[in-house]
Amino acid sequence: MKKIVSLFVSFAVLFTYSMPAYAQNAAPEGYFTLPRYNEVYSSQPAEEEFLSLQEYNDQYSHGESPLAGNAPLPLQESSPARISPVKTKVANIVGNESGAIMGTVTLQYQTEIQGGRPQFVYDRRYLGNIQLNTSWNLDSSHVEFSGDRITVFFDFSYGAFTESAVAYFYPD
Structure with a gap:
């Protein structure tokens, strides 16, 4: 039973990585992949x-x-x-x-x-x-x-x- 569940989970993860996901675009161009959608509609600067x-x-x-992480060391004289x-x-x-x-x-x-x-x-x-x-x-x-x-x-x-x-x- 564990092997079947493990196989199912592995298949689901593999399937989600290989399955392209699309988002509807209101423009006549149709659909974008999600990375392309983020590129077009993201508020982040390009x-x-x-x-x-x-x-x-x-x-x-x-x-x-x-x-x-480590706290910064005191400034040392460096050329x-x-x-x-x-x-x-x-x-x-x-x-x-x-x-x-x-x-x-x-x-x-x-x-x-x-x-x-x-x-x-x-x-x-x-x-x-x-x-x-x-x-x-x-x-x-x-x-x-x-x-x-x-x-x-x-x-x-x-x-x-x-x-x-x-x-x-x-x-x-």
């Missing part, structure tokens, strides 16, 4: 907008998850030559249960060599440009960070189903 990690948590966590130029990295948003890639998120950052290895510079990390390729709803998101890793957590829902996902960034 250009890339990067947010500090605190701004990201304020906007996407709905006040449920405070910013977690500008030790800080890298601005870099951009894109990470996949991967579902914890399904392992499916649900989209991508972009990080702009700078690093500094500390203790012989690159570390994220505290006040020079910005998240933005979340691109979802799923019809699941993004319910909330928050960030945890340290000098060695930035982790972005996502909570999705699709009707009665829920899925959590994560994206990781490491300094280079």
Whole structure:
């Protein structure tokens, strides 16, 4: 019986990822996929907008998850030559249960060599440009960070189903 229920749930999750979902458009063009619908009707600006990690948590966590991570270290004297130029990295948003890639998120950052290895510079990390390729709803998101890793957590829902996902960034 457990195998049958497990097989049914696996099939339902797989089916929802492969099934295109559409929304009615009042214009004569007909129907849009949900990502296209969000592109057309979203109130978000079309250009890339990067947010500090605190701004990201304020906007996407709905006040449920405070910013977690290491407190900033006291400012140290560092020469500008030790800080890298601005870099951009894109990470996949991967579902914890399904392992499916649900989209991508972009990080702009700078690093500094500390203790012989690159570390994220505290006040020079910005998240933005979340691109979802799923019809699941993004319910909330928050960030945890340290000098060695930035982790972005996502909570999705699709009707009665829920899925959590994560994206990781490491300094280079």
